[in-house]
Amino acid sequence: MKLVQFVYKDNPKEIRVGYLSGDDVVDINKADPTIPSTLIEILKNGVIEKVKQLQETNPDTVPFSTITLKAPIHGGDKVLCVGLNYKDHCEEQNFPPPKIPFIFNKFPSVIVGQDEPVRLKPEVSEKVVCEVELTVVIGKTASKVKAENAYDYVLGYTIAQDIGATDWEKNKNIGQLLLGKSMDTFCPLGPNITTSDEIGDPQSLGVRCIVNGVQKQKSNTDQFIHKIPDIIERVSNLFTLLPGDIILTGTPGGVGVYRDPPEFVQAGDVIVSEIEKIGVMITRVENF
Secondary structure (H helix, E strand, O other), X not given: OEEEEEEEOOEEEEEEEEEEEOOEEEEHHHHOOOOOOOHHHHHHOOOHHHHHHHHHHOOOOEEHHHEEEEOOOOOXXXXXXXXXXXXXXXXXXXXXXXXXXEEEEEOHHHEEOOOOOEEXXXXXXXXXXXOEEEEEEEOOXXXXXXXXXXXXXXXXXXXXXXXXXXXXXXXXXXXXXXXXXXXXXXXXXEEEEEEHHHHOOOOOOEEEEEEOOEEEEEEXXXXXXXXXXXXHHHHHOOOOEOOOOEEEOOOOOOOHHHOOOOOOOOOOOEEEEEEOOOEEEEEEEEEO
């Protein structure tokens, strides 16, 4: 199942949750009014199985032309990120692979959908980069989880762009990532959440990032230094993961700041992020 959130073009303020059905979308709450109309409420109320059973009834669909996609999840408690988690990304920095997962975070409020632009603030930063990342979506409350049970808590996977202002991240007087990673719109997410049963092994997915038609990143999640179950075990033993929390699992090599010469995101750019079995997210860039 590929879960989406959207608005009707004639009612752009009301977010709805649905799933893809061919070239159309099933509005879940319209098909069954007892199911909440946003994904976060479905997860909090523990009725995702009811949504999956809805497929068997072949409910009516709405044409894709009548809707606009939004971020597939919103209202979650945490956006966690894993740094330095691809072998090739460590190599391009001449940095030894971390022995334990390197975790930082973004604010949930900076999440945007693929039809919303990344909005730069050139007066604040001129060294912004994009980083494609496989993203884990937590489906139910997870506390003190063992790695062997970690996948039981995963709803599915989506694509994120970890947008970051590197001149804020690398500033030695600051020494932390939060400000550079959490500027407005710096977490495009989408276009859907593909449930775990359709993904199979998340550690063998092709990953690509293309900017203005030129491929910048290409790798595979089999290059992870720290696997998804180990990440979930580590963080869930520090704090409770809640339904709707997301974990960006790291980015491959090819990040703009490490290119020669360095390359930074500019207004007018079009970023195409692709992950096998999930799909393609298109992100446009403009100035704030």
